[in-house]
Amino acid sequence: xxxxxxxxxxxxxxxxxxxxxxxxxxxxxxxxxxxxxxxxxxxxxxxxxxxxxxxxxxxxxxxxxxxxxxxxxxxxxxxxxxxxxxxxxxxxxxxxxxxxxxxxxxxxxxxxxxxxxxxxxxxxxxxxxxxxxxxxxxxxxxxxxxxxxxxxxxxxxxxxxxxxxxxxxxxxxxxxxxxxxxxxxxxxxxxxxxxxxxxxxxxxxxxxxxxxxxxxxxxxxxxxxxxxxxxxxxxxxxxxxxxxxxxxxxxxxxxxxxxxxxxxxxxxxxxxxxxxxxxxxxxxxxxxxxxxxxxxxxxxxxxxxxxxxxxxxxxxxxxxxxxxxxxxxxxxxxxxxxxxxxxxxxxxxxxxxxxxxxxxxxxxxxxxxxxxxx
Numbered sequence: 052x053x054x055x056x057x058x059x060x061x062x063x064x065x066x067x068x069x070x071x072x073x074x075x076x077x078x079x080x081x082x083x084x085x086x087x088x089x090x091x092x093x094x095x096x097x098x099x100x101x102x103x104x105x106x107x108x109x110x111x112x113x114x115x116x117x118x119x120x121x122x123x124x125x126x127x128x129x130x131x132x133x134x135x136x137x138x139x140x141x142x143x144x145x146x147x148x149x150x151x152x153x154x155x156x157x158x159x160x161x162x163x164x165x166x167x168x169x170x171x172x173x174x175x176x177x178x179x180x181x182x183x184x185x186x187x188x189x190x191x192x193x194x195x196x197x198x199x200x201x202x203x204x205x206x207x208x209x210x211x212x213x214x215x216x217x218x219x220x221x222x223x224x225x226x227x228x229x230x231x232x233x234x235x236x237x238x239x240x241x242x243x244x245x246x247x248x249x250x251x252x253x254x255x256x257x258x259x260x261x262x263x264x265x266x267x268x269x270x271x272x273x274x275x276x277x278x279x280x281x282x283x284x285x286x287x288x289x290x291x292x293x294x295x296x297x298x299x300x301x302x303x304x305x306x307x308x309x310x311x312x313x314x315x316x317x318x319x320x321x322x323x324x325x326x327x328x329x330x331x332x333x334x335x336x337x338x339x340x341x342x343x344x345x346x347x348x349x350x351x352x353x354x355x356x357x358x359x360x361x362x363x364x365x366x367x368x369x370x371x372x373x374x375x376x377x378x379x380x381x382x383x384x385x386x387x388x389x390x391x392x393x394x395x396x397x398x399x400x401x402x403x404x405x406x407x408x409x410x411x412x413x414x415x416x417x418x419x420x421x422x423x424x425x
Contacts, residue, residue, distance in 0.1 A: 073098050077165055077181035083155045085189040086223040086268065091150040093165035093181060101177065105168035106140065106148045111161050120150070152185075160187040191270025192221035195263055197278050200247070206281040207253055215248040217263035217275060225267045232260040232277065253282045 073095045083089025097103075106122040120140055121128045127142070129135050139151040148167060152159065166180040199205060200214035207213050217227050227246040230239035239262075242248065250257055258281050266272040 071098075072177060073101055073167070073169055073179065075165060075167060075179045075181045077183050080184040080186060082186045082188055083152070083159075084222045085155055085157060085187050087155055087190075088151065088153045089155055089185070091152065091163055091165075091183050091185060093149050093167075093183070094147050095167065095179070097146045100172050101169040103145075103167060104170045104176070105166075107164075107166040107168075108140070108150050109164040109166065111164075116164060122148075155187050157187050160185050188222075189269040190220075190222045190267070192219045192225055192265050192267035192273050194273045195219035195227070195265040195275040197261070197263060197275050205278055206283065208283050208285040209255055210252045210285055212249075212251045213253055214250065215261060215263075215278070215280065217246050217248075217265065219265035219267075219273060221265075221267040222269060223267070225265050228264045230262055230264070232262075255282050255284060258282045 075093060075095050077091075077093045081089060081091050104124070106120075107118055108120040109116040109118050111117075117131065119129065119131045119134050120138060121130060122140060122142075127140060129138055134152075137153045139153075141147045141149050141151070148165060150163065150165070161184075163183050163185055164180055165183065166178065169177045171177065195217045196219075198216050198218070200216055203211075203213055215229070217229065219225055219227075225246075227244070228241060229243040229245070229248045231242050232239045242261075246263075248261065248263075259279075260277050261280055262277045263275045264272050265275075
């Protein structure tokens with residue numbers, strides 16, 4: 052039982068020690084291409100209370116390990132002339148001290164040591180290191196691929212400036228050759244010795260089938276797939292326009308309005324129609340009220356005028372209520388009364404005529420109806 056407790060205590064202590072200090076992480080081996088570039092990873096997770104104060108990279112030689120790179124408070128220092136211009140250490144990301152080595156030579160293969168020193172809060176220093184084996188290989192060239200510059204396709208218009216690019220991977224240097232196939236000759240024609248075939252500008256005669264080859268320091272020559280390069284006559288744009296209706300879509304077909312936008316448009320249209328109808332009805336009602344008011348005022352004036360005239364008749368002694376005998380007995384005495392009545396009626400008709408002229412033309416129908424009532 053005591054042995055078990057001691058084992059658990061020891062395991063807990065080891066876990067505290069392991070997780071309480073920074074740990075370097077690096078692979079055991081890295082392989083790089085001859086004449087190419089390589090990255091040798093070396094990283095750690097920053098911990099609170101530990102400050103990086105020193106980074107060293109060493110390489111194993113016959114006489115022992117030799118420092119090739121040193122980073123301290125004064126900056127970065129490359130210790131060997133062989134690595135100047137070829138060696139770079141990452142400094143942008145805290146905890147990443149990977150080594151980048153350019154233009155690998157065969158004698159660069161060796162064992163490299165990544166060493167990091169931290170300082171704790173109490174002033175003590177902690178040193179960790181990892182050893183990585185670098186292998187240098189002469190890699191054969193891969194099958195090249197053909198692409199167009201600036202993202203253009205293999206069909207272009209006459210007069211455009213465009214290029215075909217051939218790219219392969221392997222140990223540099225890699226040599227490229229461009230060929231154009233001939234319809235009347237089985238042997239292709241060599242057109243360029245560069246990785247980029249430039250047309251400046253492209254002409255109709257450049258139309259044809261092209262391919263490229265790539266060859267490295269080791270391995271056999273590799274050939275790309277054949278691509279069909281087409282140059283169209285830019286002076287005949289109607290050929291492209293005839294095909295447009297079959298492929299192009301109207302804006303409504305490409306993108307339809309959302310349902311809520313359609314509902315909103317319908318609602319707004321209904322509101323506009325309702326407002327217009329309301330305005331028309333309101334104007335018509337106000338006009339009718341104005342007509343009624345004019346007719347009522349003139350009718351009142353006519354009534355008052357008639358009553359005044361009747362009072363004048365009674366005052367003159369010519370009343371319609373006189374005995375019939377008097378009228379029958381003396382015909383000549385009733386003539387003056389008749390003349391006065393005719394004058395009164397004529398005056399009433401004149402007033403009514405003026406009333407008709409005072410009513411606006413828009414209200415003639417209403418005036419005629421008022422006349423029939425009288």
